[in-house]
Amino acid sequence: MTQITSEKILDVAQTLIAAGGYNGFSYADISDAIGIRKASIHHHFPTKAQLVSVLLQRYAKQAEDGLKSVSANLPNPIDQLQAYFDHWRSCITKASEPFCICAMLASEMELLPEDVASHVRRHFENLGGWLASVLKAGSKQELFKLGGTPENEAQILMASVHGAMLSARALGKPEIFAAIIAPQLARLTA
Amino acid sequence: MTQITSEKILDVAQTLIAAGGYNGFSYADISDAIGIRKASIHHHFPTKAQLVSVLLQRYAKQAEDGLKSVSANLPNPIDQLQAYFDHWRSCITKASEPFCICAMLASEMELLPEDVASHVRRHFENLGGWLASVLKAGSKQELFKLGGTPENEAQILMASVHGAMLSARALGKPEIFAAIIAPQLARLTA
DNA sequence: CTATGTCTACCTATTAGTAGGTAGACACCA
DNA sequence: TGGTGTCTACCTACTAATAGGTAGACATAG
Numbered sequence: 001m002t003q004i005t006s007e008k009i010l011d012v013a014q015t016l017i018a019a020g021g022y023n024g025f026s027y028a029d030i031s032d033a034i035g036i037r038k039a040s041i042h043h044h045f046p047t048k049a050q051l052v053s054v055l056l057q058r059y060a061k062q063a064e065d066g067l068k069s070v071s072a073n074l075p076n077p078i079d080q081l082q083a084y085f086d087h088w089r090s091c092i093t094k095a096s097e098p099f100c101i102c103a104m105l106a107s108e109m110e111l112l113p114e115d116v117a118s119h120v121r122r123h124f125e126n127l128g129g130w131l132a133s134v135l136k137a138g139s140k141q142e143l144f145k146l147g148g149t150p151e152n153e154a155q156i157l158m159a160s161v162h163g164a165m166l167s168a169r170a171l172g173k174p175e176i177f178a179a180i181i182a183p184q185l186a187r188l189t190a
Numbered sequence: 191m192t193q194i195t196s197e198k199i200l201d202v203a204q205t206l207i208a209a210g211g212y213n214g215f216s217y218a219d220i221s222d223a224i225g226i227r228k229a230s231i232h233h234h235f236p237t238k239a240q241l242v243s244v245l246l247q248r249y250a251k252q253a254e255d256g257l258k259s260v261s262a263n264l265p266n267p268i269d270q271l272q273a274y275f276d277h278w279r280s281c282i283t284k285a286s287e288p289f290c291i292c293a294m295l296a297s298e299m300e301l302l303p304e305d306v307a308s309h310v311r312r313h314f315e316n317l318g319g320w321l322a323s324v325l326k327a328g329s330k331q332e333l334f335k336l337g338g339t340p341e342n343e344a345q346i347l348m349a350s351v352h353g354a355m356l357s358a359r360a361l362g363k364p365e366i367f368a369a370i371i372a373p374q375l376a377r378l379t380a
Numbered sequence: 381c382t383a384t385g386t387c388t389a390c391c392t393a394t395t396a397g398t399a400g401g402t403a404g405a406c407a408c409c410a
Numbered sequence: 411t412g413g414t415g416t417c418t419a420c421c422t423a424c425t426a427a428t429a430g431g432t433a434g435a436c437a438t439a440g
Contacts, residue, residue: 005385005386019300019301020213020298020300020301021211021213021297021298023210023211023213023214024213024301026428026429026430027429027430027431028428028429028430036385036386036387037386037387037388038431039386039387039388039389039431039432039433040385040386040387042430042431042432043384043385043386044385046431047430047431048429048430048431102360103297103356104297106356106357106359106360107211107289107293107297107356107359108210108214109359109360110209110210110359111209111210111214120360121361121362123360124357124360125361147373147376147377148373152369152373155357155366155369155370156350156370156373156374158353158357159349159350159352159353159354159356159357159370160346160349160350160353161353162349162352162353162356162357163348163349163350163351163353163354163356164349164353166293166296166297166349166352166353166356167296167314167345167352169296169297169299169300170292170299170310170311170313170314171314172299172311176345179342179345180342180345180346180349183337183338183342183346184346186337187337187377195419195420216394216395216396217395217397218394218395218396226419226420226421227420227421227422228396228397229398229399229420229421229422229423230419230420230421232396232397232398233418233419233420234419236397237396237397238395238396238397381440382439382440383438383439383440384437384438384439384440385436385437385438385439386435386436386437386438387434387435387436387437388434388435388436389432389433389434389435390431390432390433390434391430391431391432391433392429392430392431392432393428393429393430393431394427394428394429395426395427395428395429396425396426396428397424397425397427398423398424398425398426399422399425400421400422400423400424401420401422401423402419402420402421403418403419403420403421404417404418404419404420405416405417405418405419406416406417406418407414407416407417408413408414408415408416409413409414409415410411410412410413410414
């Protein structure tokens with residue numbers, strides 16, 4: 001509990017967005033969650049759009065750091081993909097963060113403030129880029145047998161991950177995430 | 191314009207949900223779209239939960255009819271899958287219905303009224319069941335080479351479709367839907 | 381003294397939903 | 411044929427609650 005208030009606000013906002021998206025939470029929800037008045041939240045983040053925008057900057061940095069450390073610590077592209085999948089499998093089965101907030105926001109794309117939307121778009125581009133680079137490296141080492149271009153295979157993997165999150169949530173079965181994702185890696189390494 | 195009002199309301203609601211989900215539209219939005227007072231919408235659908243619930247019943251019936259007619263008119267399981275994919279590719283590229291409303295609602299699952307949520311869950315079950323039955327039939331005819339059980343492959347296909355919708359929307363590139371989906375069918379028929 | 385953070389108290393717009401009434405179509409009965 | 415009741419569809423006008431956001435007072439720490 002030594003955490004500073006603005007970070008607590010962002011943490012709560014992230015949880016709330018993962019649960020219900022941009023239009024699914026309010027300043028009052030954050031207020032209730034951390035025991036601070038609505039007005040105090042506005043002191044830290046004047047508008048909702050700014051709050052979410054800052055949250056997405058933090059999220060992008062965390063994602064970048066995470067993917068970088070995966071690339072750095074695991075030399076094998078197979079292990080790199082596995083680590084990425086495992087991250088989400090763990091988040092989902094432990095219900096700690098059952099959904100990627102950028103995937104949540106992507107579904108609301110048409111209603112989002114412009115700069116929130118552009119952060120979301122950038123996240124999809126960055127993640128797609130990282131996956132493509134991992135696939136390309138693994139393909140060069142003949143660890144992967146790609147059906148198409150690395151970029152196209154990356155898009156397929158990313159879509160599978162997001163779709164698997166959705167199915168797990170819709171069916172109320174966290175384990176379905178792994179059931180959908182595991183065969184993807186198996187297919188690439190076959 | 192010979193359409194009756196309650197159908198018009200449902201049509202507009204479907205479009206609005208496809209755009210922004212359950213919490214992304216209001217009675218006022220519908221009111222604006224069809225030129226009728228808010229109170230008149232309440233006359234047809236007393237509550238928002240009921241409105242969406244009725245919409246999902248209609249949606250389920252349409253989906254069932256659609257899939258049944260696919261099964262009836264196309265004897266070949268490959269063509270059946272292709273027809274399903276083509277349906278969404280066409281909806282997305284023409285921007286006529288750029289997202290499955292059940293996929294939209296699934297992302298908001300945690301905030302939905304109970305009976306709306308159960309309709310959504312049922313849709314995922316039904317669609318998964320249909321895909322599994324198509325895969326099973328095709329597998330028996332040796333048209334498909336399945337990596338796992340028909341049920342598991344069905345889940346993978348469904349997740350790919352939903353994830354592909356999301357990517358197309360997030361990146362603002364409708365054509366990415368087909369780029370993700372086409373290889374799925376290719377893979378199964380290889 | 382000033383910067384930072386929190387508070388109370390407010391604002392305006394919008395939310396879902398309600399109360400009560402009107403105009404017209406239809407049926408049935410005298 | 412005309413009158414009465416009922417139904418559907420819509421309306422104006424309202425409510426309580428919630429949305430995002432603001433103004434200004436107060437406390438406290440450097």
